Amino acid sequence: MAKSKTLFSIFLVLVVILVTAKAQSFHQSISPASLGLQEEKLSHLRFYFHDVVSGPNPTALRVAQAQTTNNSATSFGAVDVIDDTLTIAPESNSKVVGKAQGIYAFASQDEIGLLMVMNLVFVEERLNGSTLSLLGRNTVSSPVREMSIVGGTGVFRFARGYAQAKTVSFTAQEAVVEYNVFVDPRFDRSLSPKSLGLRKEKLSHLHFYFHDILSGQNPTAVRVAQAAMTATSPTVFGAVMMADDPLTVGPEPNSKVIGKAQGIYASASQNDLGLLMVTTRNKGFSHEKNCG
Structure with a gap:
């Protein structure tokens, strides 16, 4: 059980990092050139992910596993549901900017490789109530792990982008992960075809x-x-x-x-x-x- 929790903690310490910033900030615009882009602009969100796996108030719960999971060196087959706090700094008592709500599953028999399916739910400033949907593979042993931003709501409607995660710290009880998320802002203002970079296409509306x-x-x-x-x-x-x-x-x-x-x-x-x-x-x- 201790080994399982340790592996889980290591995994949780995934943090997304792409660009190092000296001052603590949550949301900023960055130069496309710094990422090898030419015409597009990107929004950059940086925050810290706190995954608490034990103690009186855990934010990650094991909901399912295979019969062989406890004997697996990589916890293969384990599934956890999370409601993890996102903060502006690594300290757990720093300002809360949102929640990471979803599932991660241990999906590799050769290494600690996680399937990440979660919504980033923001409560800070103009992003209050908006979400980003993250999907991807997280190999815990890698220094930096990259995952896809596949959609969003609110100011992030039609969002596309990516997130990079990097381990900050972990204990048997809590893992802290830094996230740097980069989103194309062309998709966070309007539903008009022109604002989406479309010319002759139309948007479809399905109601059911x-x-x-x-x-x-x-x-x-x-x-x-x-x-x-x-x-x-x-x-x-x-x-x-x-x-x-x-x-x-x-x-x-x-x-x-x-x-x-x-x-x-x-x-x-x-x-x-x-x-x-x-x-x-x-x-x-x-x-x-x-x-x-």
């Missing part, structure tokens, strides 16, 4: 209703994993659900079905009912030209 059935004779969402403390959590923190939910053209359950939402969602917040959503579609949308 998602039916998540948790009980009864034919539930479409089932709980597949949870932490030991999930049952006593007011936000069901740590619960992981598998869903195969119908999408309909109207709010009524018997209205026309146009597709399916298939995937998982996890309760990834200790303070409110905040879900990490990872879903796709089965055979695509079944309605008219969107079929497939």
